[in-house]
Amino acid sequence: MSQFSRLVRIARTDFSYFFRTKWLMAVLISLSLSDMLVVGLVYTRLIPASTAIGSSYFQFLVPGIVVVGLFSAATDTGRRIWLALREGVIQYYLTLPIRTRGLVGAYIISGGLGGIVYSGALLIIAYLSLILFKAPIPIQGILYALILIPFLFVLSTGIAGLAAFFASVSRRGEMYWVYAQALQVSMVTISTVFYPAQTIAQYLPAPIATIAEYNPLSLAAGVLRNSAFGGNALETSALASLLATSLPLATIGALAYWIILRTIRLKGKP
Amino acid sequence: MFAVETLNLAKRYGKTDALRGLNFTVNEGEIMVILGPNGSGKTTLLMILCTILKPTSGTAKVVGIDVVEEGTKVREVMGIAFQEARGFWRHKPSSILRFHASMFDIDPAKRQDLIERTMKDLELWESRDKMFMHLSGGQAKRLETAKVLIQQPKLAIFDEPTSQVDLRGKRKIWDKIRELRDQGSTIIVATNEVREAEYLADRVTILHEGNRVVCDTIPKLKDAIAGGDIVEVDFEDPVPEKLVQDLNGLGGEVSLLPESNQLRAKVSKAEDWVPRMTSASYVAGAKIASIRITEPSLDDVFLHFTGKALADQP
Known part of the structure; x- marks a missing residue:
């Protein structure tokens, strides 16, 4: 069996672990669905469509929910890595005939898969909701959403990489949760996931508005709004920016995780 | 060629020497029992042989392959049952064994039958629908042994294989380990249980404070006492x-x-x-x-x- 096949098997096993954590799934799904189907639909009737949000509030909010879903699912990689490090499963992995970099790759890919599968499911639910409420869906939008999958996958691996980094540097479980929450608050808050760029520019200092603009979550939410829900053609520059901001995150995370595995080989513990 | 050979193998954790220039060999097809108390360096030696740990100095070879230079190749020919069972918490035993078998290229046509037989032999079949995190200590330990048994590696390592296992289960595991030896595997068992060593060992190595004190067959070791x-x-x-x-x-x-x-x-x-x-x-x-x-x-x-x-x- 090739190294690649083994990498795929480990990624698949770790990926399935995400969906086996039923309590986590229940929390995530209930939060995402209540945001989408309660907050989204109710607020849509309260907030009129405007140029600031470009369309109905539902179509503005749902891409944000999809991106946050992707973020939550991808950061679960960190929890799984932390558990594997502390419960010794990582030592079992280290006895398998796969190179250390293969093991790192498997975790990052599985994080990417978790994010894309979970956010993909939310996207489907969003489209079904639009059909249910007789709102217009641009057919090209669905096609654009399919084209976006690999780009969202890279974003998801980037976030998984960041989570891997925090899991690797966390000595205690509660510290990992602190880091994960800090990451979520900073990345989601300083972004255009839930607010239009103009609003951020209006109320926050210019540097923060710039960070929000180039935050990969903002870029992903923007592309989804513009193309998957707006039906406008995909912009190459936006996709390139998404890749350019996601790949370094994946690289940093992979490197941090690789260093931890190397430390285990030298010291016997992370 | 020795199945395992170490030369001046040393491992240091901070200021503590876990292994101090260990010279150690295991012949092909034998059961070598490493006897020593906790802290004698047994587990460190095993962790180096299965490539989890890198030695501070010295060399270690498994079937002639250097554990540092060619770790992945070593991992292809060896299997280890850890002292503390390690498994995916939310997977069932059969799923854990299927994953393990697939990682070691066990023939897919024979895989299911082999897993079922091994689980029945080790009295795990009744627990096949439990998740790993719900297994008892003894069951988890038997699952750890099952991984190595289905793998049938050239070098099988068992670190205290029957700790937390009841008396009947101990005998079962010991018999399966001997069966594995009879099928051609070389086996290392680390233990501090005298009965286990007496039942299994072709030869015994006594480790003490990171050094090999003596290595021989049990009758010869006993004869050596005045x-x-x-x-x-x-x-x-x-x-x-x-x-x-x-x-x-x-x-x-x-x-x-x-x-x-x-x-x-x-x-x-x-x-x-x-x-x-x-x-x-x-x-x-x-x-x-x-x-x-x-x-x-x-x-x-x-x-x-x-x-x-x-x-x-x-």
């Missing part, structure tokens, strides 16, 4: 001091157990010593209540070579 047999004699009345002196003159090492009427003698040949002891006792007027003859245990061997009792170690 006075290979132990004779325990119970008298009806307190033993006269003169008798103890006389018995010491018969060869061997005789001691009177404190606050009892019992003598303990380490002698070369019990069959020669006992008749002379009974004559001397008759002459001294000491009435014998019972005589027990035992050979030294591995605990005695450990005590002899290290100066410390295995059970007293931290």
